Amino acid sequence: MQLGLDYTGKRVLVVGGAHASRRVLARYLATGATVYHLVAPGAVAGAGVPAARAVPGVLAPTFPRSIGAWNALIAAVDLVAVVETSPHAEAVIAAACATNRTWLTREAPASTAPIGSVTLVGGGPGLEKLLTVGAMAALKAADIVYYDRLGPTDRLGDWAPGAEHVDVGKAPGHHAIPQRDAERMMVASALAGLTVVRLKGGDPFVFGRGGEEVLACRAAGVPVTVISGVTSAIAVPAAAGIPVTHREVSHLFTVISGHAPISDAELTHLVGLDGTIVVLMGIGTLQQLVAGLARLGMRSDIPVAIVERGFAHDQRTTIGRLDTIGALATHAGVRSPAVVVIGEVVALASHGDDAAADLLRDAAELAS
Numbered sequence: 363m364q365l366g367l368d369y370t371g372k373r374v375l376v377v378g379g380a381h382a383s384r385r386v387l388a389r390y391l392a393t394g395a396t397v398y399h400l401v402a403p404g405a406v407a408g409a410g411v412p413a414a415r416a417v418p419g420v421l422a423p424t425f426p427r428s429i430g431a432w433n434a435l436i437a438a439v440d441l442v443a444v445v446e447t448s449p450h451a452e453a454v455i456a457a458a459c460a461t462n463r464t465w466l467t468r469e470a471p472a473s474t475a476p477i478g479s480v481t482l483v484g485g486g487p488g489l490e491k492l493l494t495v496g497a498m499a500a501l502k503a504a505d506i507v508y509y510d511r512l513g514p515t516d517r518l519g520d521w522a523p524g525a526e527h528v529d530v531g532k533a534p535g536h537h538a539i540p541q542r543d544a545e546r547m548m549v550a551s552a553l554a555g556l557t558v559v560r561l562k563g564g565d566p567f568v569f570g571r572g573g574e575e576v577l578a579c580r581a582a583g584v585p586v587t588v589i590s591g592v593t594s595a596i597a598v599p600a601a602a603g604i605p606v607t608h609r610e611v612s613h614l615f616t617v618i619s620g621h622a623p624i625s626d627a628e629l630t631h632l633v634g635l636d637g638t639i640v641v642l643m644g645i646g647t648l649q650q651l652v653a654g655l656a657r658l659g660m661r662s663d664i665p666v667a668i669v670e671r672g673f674a675h676d677q678r679t680t681i682g683r684l685d686t687i688g689a690l691a692t693h694a695g696v697r698s699p700a701v702v703v704i705g706e707v708v709a710l711a712s713h714g715d716d717a718a719a720d721l722l723r724d725a726a727e728l729a730s
Contacts, residue, residue: 374443375439376399378471385523386443399422436459442464443468444466479587480559483560484563484570486563487593501525563594572588612705618632621644621646626654643699648668649688665683681708
């Protein structure tokens with residue numbers, strides 16, 4: 363199916379079993395077409411194949427029993443999409459389409475395996491443009507999508523038409539659905555034969571607990587794959603004009619989780635690296651972090667930036683120094699989600715450096 367075409371008002375006949383055709387039906391309905399579904403004899407779910415959910419809004423014509431009936435049915439539609447049928451029926455359909463000059467396309471059937479699959483999809487930092495081609499393909503094929511609050515979800519109905527959408531997101535201090543329960547839900551859906559997408563913000567393997575979800579699937583014998591996403595650790599600083607590395611300024615960067623306080627031993631190593639430090643989920647422990655870095659030898663004038671709500675219309679950046687950022691953050695009422703950047707590269711966001719100016723222009727174009 364070519365999603366770039368306008369099917370509004372077009373009459374589309376989908377031929378195939380209910381389970382195999384479920385996503386094709388949903389996609390054509392989502393384009394505004396009038397959809398008819400013809401279940402061919404023999405194109406039905408076999409033993410062990412899960413039953414498909416009914417797709418509301420689909421019409422069911424009577425199965426043609428003669429060449430004349432096939433011609434009459436196909437003459438009444440604009441497009442025929444064959445998902446699965448017998449070789450004889452497909453030949454009859456092709457001939458009728460040729461006679462009536464009706465478009466004919468062939469669509470891939472949904473999996474009819476007794477066990478479905480899980481795909482962990484990195485949705486990036488929230489901007490639709492940063493979704494990968496692989497992420498879009500996985501969403502298009504999904505029967506059910508488990509998503510969280512930091513992933514891009516504004517147009518989830520368009521990207522995964524016909525799929526069930528389940529919010530399993532967490533907010534700071536509030537886990538409506540515990541992680542283990544979310545894992546059990548994903549596994550149960552896959553064991554029921556569904557194609558499952560777990561849509562996460564950023565990258566599934568960067569503080570996204572993707573590793574735990576992969577292990578849960580493997581333990582249950584469920585096939586699982588991972589589609590990497592653009593991590594906010596790099597993209598959000600860039601949206602504020604801050605490169606995490608820069609020639610002759612910083613040749614390394616370290617990404618850490620600020621979810622819990624960092625030990626003095628870890629802070630000592632960070633100070634010794636003399637590179638860029640990027641902190642995710644670090645607003646709650648910001649005061650302890652900057653105090654610890656200063657106590658263990660980091661210069662007090664090291665630039666620090668806090669980028670809130672990266673890529674959102676109300677993105678905000680607060681810039682200070684190691685010895686002032688705590689007070690500035692309190693005064694500004696800084697809140698999560700935010701990315702903290704510590705290092706000399708922060709200065710590039712406010713200086714007249716050509717590279718920084720280019721980054722700012724690119725970030726502005728991407729966010730527009």
